[in-house]
Amino acid sequence: xxxxxxxxxxxxxxxxxxxxxxxxxxxxxxxxxxxxxxxxxxxxxxxxxxxxxxxxxxxxxxxxxxxxxxxxxxxxxxxxxxxxxxxxxxxxxxxxxxxxxxxxxxxxxxxxxxxxxxxxxxxxxxxxxxxxxxxxxxxxxxxxxxxxxxxxxxxxxxxxxxxxxxxxxxxxxxxxxxxxxxxxxxxxxxxxxxxxxxxxxxxxxxxxxxxxxxxxxxxxxxxxxxxxxxxxxxxxxxxxxxxxxxxxxxxxxxxxxxxxxxxxxxxxxxxxxxxxxxxxxxxxxxxxxxxxxxxxxxxxxxxxxxxxxxxxxxxxxxxxxxxxxxxxxxxxxxxxxxxxxxxxxxxxxxxxxxxxxxxxxxxxxxxxxxxxxxxxxxxxxxxxxxxxxxxxx
Numbered sequence: 001x002x003x004x005x006x007x008x009x010x011x012x013x014x015x016x017x018x019x020x021x022x023x024x025x026x027x028x029x030x031x032x033x034x035x036x037x038x039x040x041x042x043x044x045x046x047x048x049x050x051x052x053x054x055x056x057x058x059x060x061x062x063x064x065x066x067x068x069x070x071x072x073x074x075x076x077x078x079x080x081x082x083x084x085x086x087x088x089x090x091x092x093x094x095x096x097x098x099x100x101x102x103x104x105x106x107x108x109x110x111x112x113x114x115x116x117x118x119x120x121x122x123x124x125x126x127x128x129x130x131x132x133x134x135x136x137x138x139x140x141x142x143x144x145x146x147x148x149x150x151x152x153x154x155x156x157x158x159x160x161x162x163x164x165x166x167x168x169x170x171x172x173x174x175x176x177x178x179x180x181x182x183x184x185x186x187x188x189x190x191x192x193x194x195x196x197x198x199x200x201x202x203x204x205x206x207x208x209x210x211x212x213x214x215x216x217x218x219x220x221x222x223x224x225x226x227x228x229x230x231x232x233x234x235x236x237x238x239x240x241x242x243x244x245x246x247x248x249x250x251x252x253x254x255x256x257x258x259x260x261x262x263x264x265x266x267x268x269x270x271x272x273x274x275x276x277x278x279x280x281x282x283x284x285x286x287x288x289x290x291x292x293x294x295x296x297x298x299x300x301x302x303x304x305x306x307x308x309x310x311x312x313x314x315x316x317x318x319x320x321x322x323x324x325x326x327x328x329x330x331x332x333x334x335x336x337x338x339x340x341x342x343x344x345x346x347x348x349x350x351x352x353x354x355x356x357x358x359x360x361x362x363x364x365x366x367x368x369x370x371x372x373x374x375x376x377x378x379x380x381x382x383x384x385x386x387x388x389x390x391x392x393x
Contacts, residue, residue: 030243049240051207059158089115103264247341250338310346314350
């Protein structure tokens with residue numbers, strides 16, 4: 001299907017930074033190789049710099065659905081497994097969205113800007129699907145709800161400034177927003193000005209580092225990115241691309257819907273079963289979570305993997321066989337969903353779905369990847385900062 005290319009508001013700045021672009025529905029930087037660097041060198045440098053200094057990521061394609069009206073909270077409460085009604089204005093919450101079969105179809109953060117006004121951030125690849133779902137339920141199932149949904153995704157440029165020195169970068173940019181931890185804690189939002197531009201700033205993180213998402217009008221995207229890089233230069237800032245972001249989120253074990261989930265994944269499979277069961281009200285897919293098949297043993301659950309040989313690279317798609325030194329024919333126990341070299345840990349790591357995986361910590365498995373065979377150990381899916389101490393800074 002022919003479709004026009006979609007470019008980021010700051011595309012020309014990324015070009016000037018010699019970004020390596022890839023098509024993610026939008027033309028987005030994978031990484032920013034410097035002279036003499038390979039792509040992998042650039043990814044490693046970017047991931048390390050975010051953890052030790054600061055980085056800026058262009059996340060403009062993230063969905064931005066404005067949900068307004070007296071029944072906005074009730075509407076969203078029926079869409080998410082998470083409690084929306086209890087969210088206070090000025091705060092944000094991570095949520096999972098299911099279809100009628102109880103299968104995860106999207107995840108992301110939703111922000112309550114006012115009692116009757118929410119900003120919903122579906123994944124960049126799921127914006128159209130989530131918007132269509134919202135409109136269908138409003139028009140066909142709940143026409144009595146007083147709600148309006150508006151897709152403002154392309155109206156806003158969105159930049160994530162993350163890292164140990166992220167707050168210093170924002171102060172250097174100039175802002176009238178109080179960024180102190182007590183005034184703007186993790187998962188909260190403020191409106192004001194950044195670098196002289198009207199902005200929304202949300203403290204949310206996909207890297208497990210101190211992180212601020214800055215949203216400004218799309219026409220100011222290129223100018224703001226330039227300003228961030230200039231203000232962040234004394235603090236060692238780097239632009240980082242999608243590949244480094246995937247490394248950072250894999251190190252933390254953060255879910256990537258569509259990579260770590262498939263058309264059968266339920267909240268319990270990814271560690272959110274308690275949240276789904278604890279919610280008193282009804283929501284799309286809740287009834288299906290109690291089907292026999294969705295509660296059966298042997299379901300594929302999210303786990304972490306470490307190769308017994310630290311130098312062994314792992315790839316998504318490799319199948320998992322129970323025991324060490326196994327060879328096909330054998331029944332697969334699961335497969336690797338995400339894998340990377342972690343420059344911050346100095347070894348290869350992976351996420352996988354494994355039958356009854358949460359109860360199999362420490363077990364040795366064989367990975368069957370085409371003709372390659374190697375042994376891995378089942379570990380928790382969080383490799384970096386398991387106490388999540390950095391987000392409270």
